[in-house]
Amino acid sequence: MKLSDEQLAVIQAPLGAMAVTACAGSGKTATAIRRLIYIRQLMKSSRGRVALLSFSNVAVDTFNKGFQQLAINLPDGVNLKRVEVDTLDGFFTSHVIRPHAHRTMGANQAAFLVSGSEPFLSGFSYWRDGSFPLPIAEFKVGIADGKTFFYSGTGDNHELLDQAKALELVGRLGRTGAYTHDLGRYWIYKTLSNQPAVLRALATRYPQILVDESQDLGMVHQEILELLIKEGVQVSLIGDANQGIYGFAGADGSFLRSYSTREGVSGFELTRNYRSLPPIIDLANALSGREDKPYREPQPGGLYFLGYKDAELERLFDRFRDCLDELGLQHEQAVILARGADRVAKLSGEVEPPGRGVMTAFTEAALLRDQHARFLDAFKLVSRGVVSLLEDAPSGLASKLLGAPQEEWMLRLRRVLWGFTRDADAGLPSSNLLGESEWHALLLQRIRSLLVHIQRDYGFASVANLGNKLSKRDLRNAPLNAASPVGKQGPEIRVETVHQVKGESIDAVLYVAKKAHIEALLGGTGDEEGRIGYVAVTRARNLFWLAVPNSCLKELRPKLVSAGFGELTNG
Template sequence: MSQENLTEEERKRQELLEQLYKRLEHDEHIEKLSLEQLEFIVNPIANSSFLNSCPGSGKTEVVGFKAAYEASSWDSPYAGMAILSFTKNAASEIWKRANKYSKQKAVQFPHFVGTLDSWLHQYIFQPFCYSVMDYKGKDGDTSVNIIDSDSNAPFLENYKSVISSQPSYQEVKVNEYYIDCNNSIKFNRNRERNLNSYQRRILIENKLKFAKSGFATYQDAEFWSYRLLNQNETILDLISKRFPYIIIDECQDLAPSRLDVVEILQEKGVIFHFVGDINQSIYDFIDVDPFKIQDFIAVSGMHEMELTKNFRSNQDITNLCAKLVGIQCPPEGRIPREDASCVLWECPSDELHRLPSLFEWYLNSKNIECGNCSIVVRGKALINKVKKTNPLESISYDIAKAFFLWNSEFKKTESIIEALELLGRSICNLAYKGRGNHQNQHCPETFEHIDWRMFLSNILNSSKELATFKNGSRLQTWSQWCGSLKGFLEKYFLNLPDTYVKWDEAKRKIKAPSRKANELVMNSLSSSSSSKKIRMTTIHDVKGETLDALMLISNPDRHSKGGHFEHWLENPTSEYARFAYVACSRPKDLLIVVVPPLNEIQRKKLEGIGLVSQELPGTLSHWF
């Protein structure tokens, strides 16, 4: 097409492509970049910006192009860019793409591409923060030991705070809280607790004692990094000259403590570029506040740029997502399917276990492969209802399923995670009366999380013979297999520390599932109602993913925090609405939202955001 026939937008895009090709290799991916993407890539790095990116807009690839574009003409051998994200996978993708499009592998020293945590620890916390922590080090080594916030290591007893006496005796572990940059006490997972001046003093004293001994949690590291930069002008100056430009991907996930570090560096002259979607901020449990991030962007004078084309989802899905969070002008999506893209099913709570099979059938009827599809819920408790599992119903069934998943020929990551979860829950119930951390495979207090996971892995790695569910060549019934299981587990049980019960008592819980003593174990596992092809997970786990289809299941009642469909619709600025927004913006062409039976008002409200009501499919025999 000649220059004369180009529209103004096409002409501008052509000019920016020519500008890009002066630094980068010619590539088909570059030819596909939109005008908005090109404008951000060539925007002078000295001009601070916020790239407001809708879901599916290709922002990770754009950040990679930006890094390659800037690095290709970099002339300083000592000062560089830091390109930061929040997960290793995202950082790895940025690095790969940046180096792919460079004329030479330029996005290396003096630049840094990685997670924000790794950058903070490598350049600020570990090299310098021992000084503000008053840690003297050991044998000249001033490296600080990072302690997980869920750790139950015995040495932590030395730093436990007693903040009230009998009869309302309260102890607080030193890794259960942190100090923010305003010297306020914050408890993990945003738990509220009213403290008087005495309690606050005790907690701060123990945290300082913890630091002086050379220990810190990840949240502590952010506090000490801020304090160092705030108190030591020399180091602040050094960091700002070493990294004069910083790009932060997924900026909506910045916790206040990290935002404080950003602010102090910005005041020293560091130029920041934020990339993200504020509507995908779903980490209130670690105190992330999207409104504070928006205020920071506005006050700091960042030039707002936009990516408004969604290359992932079709227009019907894009329109629905916009309505969830009150976006007036929806992003431009792909051409919709001829049939409904946004489907509404009503499902009674006693039929939730049918949903995986129904979803699989529906996908097959639409010629959509199951492999890149997910069933998504707000919390793990609902996953158990959908799978129709009960942690107290049959320990033997959970262990059998764990062995089955672990030893399957085509084992996936989801199978490994589920196997560890099932076995951890079972052993915790057997030995510790179920008193374990459900977020870490039901890890009991007597274990470190990593040690508990290794213990479970050792059992699973030794389970190959039991996972055949045979005695010689004959398949075993539940009654027979439970006898074998008792003999297998005894040696592991006897090595557990501080169990609440003896083995003779625990083994009585290892019995056949109700009314299945004479049923073959393999038959029970094969007839499980849950689909083996479709992953079931939480909203937080699919954040950042692209899926072919997604089923979002509402909690049957409003008791969950943000898991019920009415929570998603009440306030478009709430985190609950953002939960639904994140989930619904994952699929390309098919979204199914499952809710409990509705009244007419509720149904109209859901149809008003773009869902199409369909009858819940009938029995399997009806289909075939």
């Protein structure tokens, strides 16, 4: 790969804090990895480490793969052991929460993550006059002028909580050692603020931190980074403010936008889009007001719109598949996008997991594993299911298994449950099997032997009414993954929300939109709905199809044509 001058300028800049504003498809991944290695080279024999932090495990995997490839050819002198890639939450969990937060929380054991569904959390609900109690898992944390506050809801729909009441609940939960995802950030901030030695040690160990996708940094993450900056850490931000689509979660992109104007921070730009064909970049430029340049030469593909109605989605998908075949694009390299999870479920004709109670957990886990390769979600369900079959499991066991257990026996048990979840041949049976006869019989047999193993090695007996709990009464004698008789078949191309494909490059995108989404897309990146449209458009390498409801086709046609879309007529 021949790096551009802009990419090289970022990679080879002298040591120091930087703000890199980059367009979609500009090779942030390749640039960030090389910068990471270059920083470590500049640090010479210093013992300090460099961390590259991002938001998703997928991004971390991509960075790690790229890093491994480059690392092979590096001279021995580069100290690659002192280079780390992690998610922001993963990084702060291992360096702050797990080893140190319990002291600030007042807990007598290491902190552990709870998902929100644990029964014991019902004792930590926030009671409001004349309304339902708010579960503590719905508490969100903000920071203004260095003071933390608790709220619930999102965006304009948020509700500031009674701070004294909320703080009492958070503190009481903290004393048990438990924290929810959102409260984790609160405890990181509190731990670093209240234990200066921990902050100092972290800053000494990681004098250089790069944050990718930094438009998604929320208020609390920003304040955590500010603490490190004050302590001398050089923080570099890389991101694209036009792709900020987590405003509802408190990330408004302002940290990235203003960072380059700070004293001591150098600003850089990446303005060449390596991903998309020129017509797609023209639209992205028009939406964002940028003038990014294409790298690829024109070739068949581009931007098109067509009408659809919900009753005829199959026809829409057929046409899309035909077009992929004509262009020689693989169906696996294409995606169908929708705005929300409900819509995704409808478009993909998703199969409802059959069963009740613990059986639903196992059937859903098998479907998640086999239909979506969502192993972690499947593991969570299997863990909860299995723990609910144990007579005398310690309280919070399922949550501890999902978090980061420290006790050796729990780590072993977690490995056993992971093995059971992943292995369709010896563990959780395949969802291709007939539900009532084959799948259920195998599940029962394997769960029984798993429980025997757990009793022998860990001392937990299983519940008495196992047969009842694992009843097959809701299973049909059809493959578990077969649609119910009234259900639809799926489109055979993966269907995702726009948020799920953030960061990806995809050959062909079909965005099945509603009128409001199209208007927002055409309105540009000034607001979050517009940025969501922008993210959808800029995932596409060769082809972007916008499916427009027939009911508003006439009204939107002129705007779409003037934005550069070609129309695909019916027939």
